[in-house]
Amino acid sequence: MRHLLLGLIEFREHNLPLYAERFRELSAGQEPDTLFITCADSRVAPNLLASTEPGELFTMRNVGNLMPPAHADGISSGDLSEASAVEYAVTVLKVKNIIVCGHYRCSGVEATLRGDRLGLSDNWLRHVQDVREKHAQHLGLEEDFARRSARLCELNVIEQVVNVCKTTIIQDAWDRGQEVTVHGWVYGLQDGLLQPLGMTVDSNETLSQHLESSLTRYQPVAQKVTV
């Protein structure tokens, strides 16, 4: 806590003057062109990674960078905070891009892979378990835990992109001709690099095309060959 308080003082004394004008401008309103959905993990720092400044990224974070799928009636199966963030970003801020950014070695994903029981969060991570079960064939026979984890982190991002696209918020935006593109990225904690996962979706047509082509990379998991 002391470190944090000293940091606040340091910012106020040394950096605030550099930002003062920008903060004054931003107090009048925000016009970010991107909604950034990522994990709550402290090691993922969106503004640092993207070299963006205050006011440039509208950010929504939760454990596992999840956008729970909507039920058939269009109501989110998570709580309403995720859907509200997407709705505000799309209908009010009119962002042009939504980035779902997962990261390797995600604790939420790895807890799911190990079958850990954590308590309340098991209910939240059920959404990751659903991804794991849905893509069981894409996880295949991969036995190495790190590779299995990496693969599920990527599949989780891909599936969250699908969930964002299928919300009535995005469907309605596309129907009225509003341009909004949903991207799937994954971040490497070790190398600081962001990788696109081939999910750059701006319509229902590109959603099915890119989903199919993105998943093809997961097919060649070694199968035991019996002669």
Ligand code: CO
């Ligand atoms: Co995480």
